[in-house]
Amino acid sequence: MSKTIKKIGVLTSGGDSPGMNAAIRAVVRTCAYHHIECIGIYRGYQGMIEGDFKEMGPRSVNNIVNKGGTILKSARSKEFMTPEGRKKAHQNLITAGIDGLVVIGGDGSFTGAEVFNSEYGFPVMGIPGTIDNDIYGTSFTLGYDTALNTVIEVIDKIRDTASSHNRLFFVEVMGRDAGHIALNAGIGAGAEEILIPEENLGLERLLDSLKKSKASGKSSSIVVIAEGDKIGKNVFELKDYVEANLPEYDVRVSVLGHMQRGGSPSCFDRVLASRLGVKAVESLLEGKSNYMVGLSGDKINLTPLEHAIKNHTEIDRELLRVSEIMST
Amino acid sequence: MSKTIKKIGVLTSGGDSPGMNAAIRAVVRTCAYHHIECIGIYRGYQGMIEGDFKEMGPRSVNNIVNKGGTILKSARSKEFMTPEGRKKAHQNLITAGIDGLVVIGGDGSFTGAEVFNSEYGFPVMGIPGTIDNDIYGTSFTLGYDTALNTVIEVIDKIRDTASSHNRLFFVEVMGRDAGHIALNAGIGAGAEEILIPEENLGLERLLDSLKKSKASGKSSSIVVIAEGDKIGKNVFELKDYVEANLPEYDVRVSVLGHMQRGGSPSCFDRVLASRLGVKAVESLLEGKSNYMVGLSGDKINLTPLEHAIKNHTEIDRELLRVSEIMST
Amino acid sequence: MSKTIKKIGVLTSGGDSPGMNAAIRAVVRTCAYHHIECIGIYRGYQGMIEGDFKEMGPRSVNNIVNKGGTILKSARSKEFMTPEGRKKAHQNLITAGIDGLVVIGGDGSFTGAEVFNSEYGFPVMGIPGTIDNDIYGTSFTLGYDTALNTVIEVIDKIRDTASSHNRLFFVEVMGRDAGHIALNAGIGAGAEEILIPEENLGLERLLDSLKKSKASGKSSSIVVIAEGDKIGKNVFELKDYVEANLPEYDVRVSVLGHMQRGGSPSCFDRVLASRLGVKAVESLLEGKSNYMVGLSGDKINLTPLEHAIKNHTEIDRELLRVSEIMST
Amino acid sequence: MSKTIKKIGVLTSGGDSPGMNAAIRAVVRTCAYHHIECIGIYRGYQGMIEGDFKEMGPRSVNNIVNKGGTILKSARSKEFMTPEGRKKAHQNLITAGIDGLVVIGGDGSFTGAEVFNSEYGFPVMGIPGTIDNDIYGTSFTLGYDTALNTVIEVIDKIRDTASSHNRLFFVEVMGRDAGHIALNAGIGAGAEEILIPEENLGLERLLDSLKKSKASGKSSSIVVIAEGDKIGKNVFELKDYVEANLPEYDVRVSVLGHMQRGGSPSCFDRVLASRLGVKAVESLLEGKSNYMVGLSGDKINLTPLEHAIKNHTEIDRELLRVSEIMST
Known part of the structure; x- marks a missing residue:
């Protein structure tokens, strides 16, 4: 049985997308709702390696649901691709008492999370944040609609x-x-x-x-x-x-x-971000790990990170036909 | 076996919603694509009773995909609630050679379409256009996202x-x-x-x-x-x-x-309108009648008008909980 | 001769308007540019009475040029209408070493500034911030265009x-x-x-x-x-x-x-705010006091606060005629 | 004394800019208000050469005040740079009974208007429509604010x-x-x-x-x-x-x-377009010719086309300084 989670870290990684701030807010407030501590990790995995952490309470995410970009900043970290980098990052998490991680990002970010989990057994959950909508396991990625x-x-x-x-x-x-x-x-x-x-x-x-x-x-x-x-x-x-x-x-x-x-996220992206954030935190609290949360039909579901990484969402070929007819 | 459809009428009825114009465009161009004639009927059922018709080719719907409102205008018709009104309307359709009807509107408009179909066996298809999103058989109504x-x-x-x-x-x-x-x-x-x-x-x-x-x-x-x-x-x-x-x-x-x-429809509503318009016309051409086209998961499907009218889309109770958590 | 200004306080007062943040930013950065200290005063005159002050450097106004509302908050203060209230406020300014004041607001706010100046000889400058555009001495008030x-x-x-x-x-x-x-x-x-x-x-x-x-x-x-x-x-x-x-x-x-x-200010309001903020601070530094900065034609000019308060900008009667012709 | 104007032609020429439609509407409705006929000329001077004309009443410009682009289309015409081209154009105007011309466009368009006027004594008025704001004689060109x-x-x-x-x-x-x-x-x-x-x-x-x-x-x-x-x-x-x-x-x-x-014009541009359109038509009716209407301070004024063409609006050097201070 997994030990109880008491402090969750959250980061944004890779290319930013509208709705990332709404997702950060959802993670932070769901932690507060469940009386769990929450730590913001700046500049993605690079900040994890450098220990660039900040405690976040429900008021630290006031008035960001409608802001583009990410208040936690994002970056691509070459160092995290090395075992040494990941070791430092893990050490920092342990020192800070963080025992669960929510990663908001795309393919590359999830690959990092999965490797990290496989090496250290550290509980991780992914939230798909990218405008490209090419991540398997969700019909909409955060920012795509915007x-x-x-x-x-x-x-x-x-x-x-x-x-x-x-x-x-x-x-x-x-x-x-x-x-x-x-x-x-x-x-x-x-x-x-x-x-x-x-x-x-x-x-x-x-x-x-x-x-x-x-x-x-x-x-x-x-x-x-x-x-x-x-x-x-x-x-x-x-x-x-x-x-x-x-x-x-x-x-x-x-x-x-x-x-x-950039830009202020659409209502769809804000609601999706809120739902994904709740689900990511509550799944960690239920002892789950190594999943991505996503939208399937009208429901939020879990997809193993491994599947999310290996597969891609195909385009809907019906739309090619619709496009052809519309240009009549 | 149903006789082949050669001329389709399209109208908007009830409260207008963003995306109605995109749906009109989709109906008109799908007709043109299949070499079927298309007739625009003004002011909903009232225009059907008054014979307020206009031939529409693919160029008559240029540059409206992004326009709010409805170029066909909308109205509520008390006269269409009477058998005499519907008789006049039917006579006008026959005279104009129209042999299929696409109704863009909400509950009330669909009820009119169903009664009309039950009395005259006239082929009808409904497209859900209302901002309220309360129509059974589709997870999104046209205009709701906007x-x-x-x-x-x-x-x-x-x-x-x-x-x-x-x-x-x-x-x-x-x-x-x-x-x-x-x-x-x-x-x-x-x-x-x-x-x-x-x-x-x-x-x-x-x-x-x-x-x-x-x-x-x-x-x-x-x-x-x-x-x-x-x-x-x-x-x-x-x-x-x-x-x-x-x-x-x-x-x-x-x-x-x-x-x-009002307002220019969102991308979601424009794409949805295009897909629904294609499906409505092609369903009529396949001999189907008395259905509403709608979005279910990622696919366009058909729901009998009768069901669409009698039932309602429930709110998602998960969202009440998300809302409560988000206001922490 | 007026003594040299070394520390300027800035506040927003009365109804908020888009562009107030851009004006705050302009005041803060103009102070920094001239190596003058700048203090943000929260909630208008009420915060002046309560000593709700915060030091502001050029980086404290990053990324607010495009934000509606006012980061300094606004309020109407009944206490400031009493001599006792103004006495407390003055004491707080002296204690904090503030020796010049920029007031962003409308008629009522300027009246407060003028009374304060007449009682204590405290250097004040007004920036017209209101959506109503009814302040004499400027052809555009901040927020009106937005x-x-x-x-x-x-x-x-x-x-x-x-x-x-x-x-x-x-x-x-x-x-x-x-x-x-x-x-x-x-x-x-x-x-x-x-x-x-x-x-x-x-x-x-x-x-x-x-x-x-x-x-x-x-x-x-x-x-x-x-x-x-x-x-x-x-x-x-x-x-x-x-x-x-x-x-x-x-x-x-x-x-x-x-x-x-509310809402993100238009480009016009952002540029106007920037120009007015520069002029307000530099006028104080030049030893001027008791003026409102405003736009006249294409130039920024000064109007005595007293005139700005007593008079009103008339509507342009030519526009009544334009409106009548346009509704032909 | 100039003979009385009875029919005015209006065209848009050169690069399009937001507010051109609002200006066309203003010209058309001001003509209607004064019981003068109005003719829309398509595709700028090229349409004048080809006789591409259409009568316009007040209802032909419904619902365009908020539309980007120009319903009269625009083009650059090489043929109009030749005496032969201008001769054809003049012939067409005479045949159509047009005895006054409003040209909405920029420098190049005004040059064409001036040459045309000098050759045929044909009454012309210019409305400055360009996003670049570089036309002498007006502090704002149409479309610049948008x-x-x-x-x-x-x-x-x-x-x-x-x-x-x-x-x-x-x-x-x-x-x-x-x-x-x-x-x-x-x-x-x-x-x-x-x-x-x-x-x-x-x-x-x-x-x-x-x-x-x-x-x-x-x-x-x-x-x-x-x-x-x-x-x-x-x-x-x-x-x-x-x-x-x-x-x-x-x-x-x-x-x-x-x-x-592109894009829907700002309120500023719509009001400016309305005022300029009224002034352009009424100036022609007063017997004036060869002027550009423009905004000076808060008033609409006239500048000889010749001056508008030869000079340019300088940038406001105060703004360079404001920009430098703002980037502190």
Whole structure:
């Protein structure tokens, strides 16, 4: 039987995402609710190694539910990838009396947590925080819904000018390995065509699609492109290619970049963060370890960290069809 | 075997909600994709009775995916509640060659559709469009997610001034019969207490909760109240009651009202609208009738209109507990 | 000759407004830039009386330029209206070594500052912070521009639903004594008619205007009403009156309330706050006292506090005409 | 004496900007108010050459006051730079009975208007519509205030992630020849340093400033850079340069691009558009020609087109100092 947890550490790690602060708040307040101490660990695993800790009570997380970013800061730690680094980190946790850990982050952060757990048997729980939505075991990662809204609000603005000048815009969104943002924001923004890492539509199809669009009477168009698309050209080369092949088009490029990671979280992300935070802490208190909490249908469930790391959430292929129909 | 559908009518009915335009667009473009004609019917059933029809091609729904409200307008029709009204409506559909109907609306609109179908055997499909999220058969109604974001953005602003003056605010949100908006937006906005129609917490508990909040060091608080809460006092009476019993509190009231129905839809609502519109039209084309399309987990499914009307989506009681923990 | 200022106190007083934090930041950093100490005084004059002071360096105002509300909190102090209260306050300033004061607030706050200065000869400078824009000596008060944007964003949402249902909305905005918000937001939101405290158009004209609007083919309309309008009926009585006299109209009411005071400040308000803060501190350092800093044309200027208090900014009557033409 | 104007044409030309639609609406409704006919000319001067005209009554501009872009579309016309092009355009105006022209656009558009006026004596009035705010004769161009808000909202999001990771961001904003956007949005967004076309601070000063920033305890910073800055390196080269010289910095680049031209106009821009539209039409009706309407202080005034074209609005050098103080 696992010994009773009395003090929980919480950290954010990897790329930040909207909702991380709401999740920190949920972890801190759930600890307080159960009369457990809570320690904030700064700058992810690096702060764990350096002992950058701070006690957190329910009032230390006032007025952060609606703030983007993470008050605990985030970082990527090379040192934590070494056994020596992890040894120091473990020593610091022991010294501080921390006996359970909640890690808010993505794949890489969970891998760190799992290795740490396997070496020291230290109780860990993961909360999926990344805008990319590519983590297996949850239908929504924290920050994904907010990022989608950020993207469509920007494309709505771009559409104003595209439509005033009868122009074609290529909009690059985040997603090195996963097309979730591109696919959903593309449908939401009414994109003509969507290029994602999971599927190589080929350059011919893009040209065809743009030709058809012109023929069907559309005066302006948006193409949404994930960073990691497989078309073999970056977004600026693609512009040149299309302009060379379809001289009737005047193409503009917009690379949205890091703004997609920031901003006040959507209601969906705030509620999700609250539910995940409660579940993560209460699961540790029930003696569970080495799981990620996630959303499945309408319920919060647990997925072994190992599975969350090894697998990926596939894109919903129905959406590719919806996108095609919508661009009629 | 059902005869083949060749011309589909689409209307919006009842209270409008963000995403209705995106759903109209989806219906129109799915028709075009399948080389079916599509007719827009203005002002809901009333326009059906008056023959207020307009042919819609894929270009008539350009640039509306991001617009609040409904370009087809909405209305409540008393005449359609009479057999004579429905007879006129049916005659108009026949005259116009319309042989399938997509109704975007809520409970009342679906009841109209079902009666119409039962009397004339006319193929109908429902798309749940209402901000209240109280329709059985879908985990999200169109517009609900947008309304949640509208509410928390406003409460975020109210919190600025509440917190600057150490004040208590009572914020009334929509929801005569259902507490979904209050409960989720309340958690999202970090409310101290949430009053909903489904549960009478009692006045004593509200006072206790506010006393505890003061004692725990909170300087300002928000209480979110659904229109239809069961506490037996309206929001202004409640203010007087609390100020009489807890003189340390200076209460302000804010009634959010109709702004909750408007605004550009969230990405979630736009994608949902697109998926529901595709499914509604393709289901009619497959010979199905008398269903509502809805979201179940990650999939679009069908629920018999009869069930959608008779049942209601319960609030998630786990959220009441999350709310309580979050206000620690 | 005035003695050299070495330590400046800053406080916010009266109703809060967006941009107050940006002004606090500007005061604090201008002090740091000139190697002067800066003390934050909490809860306005009440905190001055209670000695609720905190030293502020340039890093204590990090990341607040974009936050609504005021980190120094605000309050109305009855005690400061008494000679005893002001005596205590003065004693506290002397004890803390504060020898100059920047007051961010409105009319009432400036009156307090002027009395305090007249009694103790204490150097004071005022920064106009109020959403109402009714302070003489500046063409824009801090927070006014943000409040205008808040109002039109909400009315844009209301218009979505108004236009979907062919309805008339009465929208009440802040402004007990001044119609600046109503007049400008009314024009910005495309209101049919605007009711302000400065001018009693009379009920007949409102009915005429609404009749004309219907006749001209408008299907929905917005009337913007300042709290302090002179029409002699509150907004709910007005609804009843219009519905009784123009039965073709279905009127809805929306009272915007305190949300108008909150929210992230607009760029205009942030830049204005920065300029006013610099000028307030540097004027004190130059030995000036008893002035308000304000915007005149494109320049920051000084107005004696006495004038700022006794006079009011008139509404621009040209705008009444613009509004009438726009509702053609 | 000038003959009486009976039919006014209105067009938008050059890069679009938020508020152009509000200005079109104002022109159309002011014509209606004065019982003058109004003709919308599509795609700027090119549509004038092609006779792409449409009659516009007060109801044709319903619900556009809040829309970005321009419903009349915009374009740059090479043909209008030739005498033959202008001759065709003039012929079309005469044929359509148009006897006055309102041109909404920037420098280039005004040059076209002036040449056209000088050749044919055709009455023209200019409305300054461009986000760059570099037009002489008005303290605000249409769309500039909205663009500032768009930029700071995006930088607020970037700041969330910058601050979570202790990073430095270079944000490139529009402004090939003018630093108004960079300077004001930079102050509004709390930028560490601002690079503008009007002033070459030099690379040394940038490095110094960043070193000082680190030393003063700032963990993250934003540098705002106008497209046309004079530092001699593009934003990506600048990143490499800074990282080479200050290895303690991890720099990210964000190029905001065309989103700055779109979006729903701010209240300021909507009111300004309404006032400018009224003045432009009424000035034509008074027999005036060859002027630009603009904002001077709080009043709308006229500037000869010739002056508006030849001069430029200088940046306010006081703001450079404010920016320096604010980054203390």
